[in-house]
Amino acid sequence: MNDEELCRMFGLTLDWVEAEAGKAERGDYSSFDFSKVMDGMPLDREKMEMVSAPVGESRIAAMRRVTDKEGISRAEFIRRAIDHELLATA
Template identity: 35%
Template structure:
C-alpha cells in the first residue's frame, strides 16, 4: 500500500496529518485517535488465501524493479497485475 492509499483508507490528507502533528507537538492537539485495531488494515472485505508459484529469477527481478518504481510492494504489484488481467478479460 502506498501513502495515498493509506491516507484514503483513513480519510485524511498529508496536509491534515502535518497540521495534526504540529498541533500535537505544540501541545495544542485536542483530537482523538479513535478505535485502535491491532494488526494491518484489511485490504479486502473477504477472507484471503495464499497463492504460491515459481517464476524465473529474471522475471522476479523485473517485477521487483517495476514495483519499486511505482512505490509498491511485490504483493501489491502482483495483485494489481491480476486485477488488470481480470478486468481485461471481463471478469
C-alpha cells in the same frame, strides 16, 4: 461487463463510486486520509488466501524494478496484475 458488475467485482456500489467521482471532480478530497497508502482493493473486506507460483529470476528482477519505482509491495504488484487480467477477460 456493465458498471454494476464491475463494482460488485471490487466490493463497491455504483452509488458510492458516483459519489466519490463527483467529489473528486469538484476537487473535494476531504474524505481521503493522505497519510495512509491506499493501493488496490481494501484488504479488510474479504478473507485472503495465500497463492504461490514459480516465477523465473528475470521476471522477479523486472518485478522488483517496478515495485521499487512505484513504491509498492510485491504483493500489491501481483494483485494489480491479477486485476488487470481479470478486467481484460471480463
